[in-house]
Amino acid sequence: MHSIGVDIGSAATKCALWDGSGIICCLTPTGWTPKESAEAAVAAIKEKAGIAPDAPGITVTATGYGRNVFPADKRITEISCHAAGARYLVPEAGMVLDIGGQDSKVISLHPDGRVADFIMNDKCAAGTGRFLQNMAVHLGCTLSDFCHIPEGTEMQPINSMCTVFAESEVVGLLAKGVAKESICAGLLDSVAQKAATMISRAGGSGDICFTGGCAQNDMLRALIEEKTGRRVVSHALSQYAGAIGAALIGAK
């Protein structure tokens, strides 16, 4: 049996295919029309798995902010899907931290993996991937540069809590000649601080599975670990957690 999960996010559409024993994944930028991005992602995952486009008996489960525009067999909330995907990737985690393109969330899990509670920030861009994307534009750098800050770089604290004011602060710092790497480190610290505050509000003490596109940044992961005193674990497939969870739930 095959089950496809498609996570239609603000920045990227992630697709996962579960064949009963393993997972394969693919990603496509969401672009302007989430429905078309999801169709392209589902077609791409079938091609990658060697499944005919019109093969029968495949369940497609949609999640993410664009899930309602896509004609899937099932639609499941991001919270349930991220919890199920994180459980698959990091079975020992008791909490999930998801930092995606336009929101961030902390999900507390019961010992059996069911969702116990969650806190979500979807009102403010600060503390999300969009914050880093906007800042990268002002700094003339890429998201990959945020992942390669040289060890020993002095961190330039960013004081503004709001994305718009932080942009002005960054422009001002560049004008003063502050090194880009130091500003990047300060911006990551600011995102880490917001995540740590959400984690502390949620409470608990176990390991945390870090999901979403921002989980690819190991310095961000380490900063959150330092601020919370808890083990924060990323997985090579962390950005696909929602799609993986959708595929697993769809298979049930």
Ligand code: ADP
């Ligand atoms: P969404 O579901 O909203 O589309 P994702 O979980 O797919 O969000 O994550 C997208 C975000 O991941 C982007 O906004 C970007 O900031 C961040 N991102 C992508 N690649 C990297 C990277 N290499 N390092 C850090 N962050 C990244």
